Amino acid sequence: MEQNSDTERNQIRDICADHIDQQAPLLPILHAIQSRLGYVPDIAIGEVADALNQTHAEIFGVLTFYHDFRRQPPGRHQLKVCRAEACQAVGGRAVWSAAASAADNGSGVDVEAVYCLGNCACAPSIQLDGHTIGRVTPDRVSNIVTGANQTRAPS
Ligand code: FES
Structure with missing residues (x-):
């Protein structure tokens, strides 16, 4: 489990790095995370907040505002x-x-x-x-x- 979250954390960091130079990168980053992992895990909130120099509350607010973002791994x-x-x-x-x-x-x-x-x-x-x-x-x-x-x- 720990290894999975380390892998996810590294993938999230890579995604943030890929999008950091975009204008308004938050939504593209969240979409890319969901596309890669199938959902946006809780660890993404802190990683994205750090990458964008925003608060956890700001990231959480956007993540939960859009119903398209899934916060749990998808079913089969x-x-x-x-x-x-x-x-x-x-x-x-x-x-x-x-x-x-x-x-x-x-x-x-x-x-x-x-x-x-x-x-x-x-x-x-x-x-x-x-x-x-x-x-x-x-x-x-x-x-x-x-x-x-x-x-x-x-x-
Ligand atoms: S209203 Fe249900 S398929 Fe169009």
């Missing part, structure tokens, strides 16, 4: 559930609840609300690891989460 699978109007009108709320409930049990599936997957004609819609699935029901989404839990992440 990413499930996006549409919560926009067309899906909500045909049962999307129940699909969301079923997905969140199924994923809550250590499933290795991260569930994220999104607002239109461009599949409104087949609502309610979800997307698992980039694969869009339409006309889902609460039972079907529960089965999809359970099934994903039993498979490896796509490479």
Whole structure:
């Protein structure tokens, strides 16, 4: 574990060094960290603050303001559930609840609300690891989460 955090710390330092000369480098640095590590670990706050000569609170504030930044390592699978109007009108709320409930049990599936997957004609819609699935029901989404839990992440 210590070795992992040392490796991450070195990667974060490299990323900071690569971006330090940019104008307004904070967001590019945070995006690069997430791109490299899959998330922005807590150790990044101090490293980035030191590199940019800013406070930890300033870095934390930006990091937590943008919901796109993930602060925990990602699950093995990413499930996006549409919560926009067309899906909500045909049962999307129940699909969301079923997905969140199924994923809550250590499933290795991260569930994220999104607002239109461009599949409104087949609502309610979800997307698992980039694969869009339409006309889902609460039972079907529960089965999809359970099934994903039993498979490896796509490479
Ligand atoms: S509103 Fe759900 S896919 Fe468009």
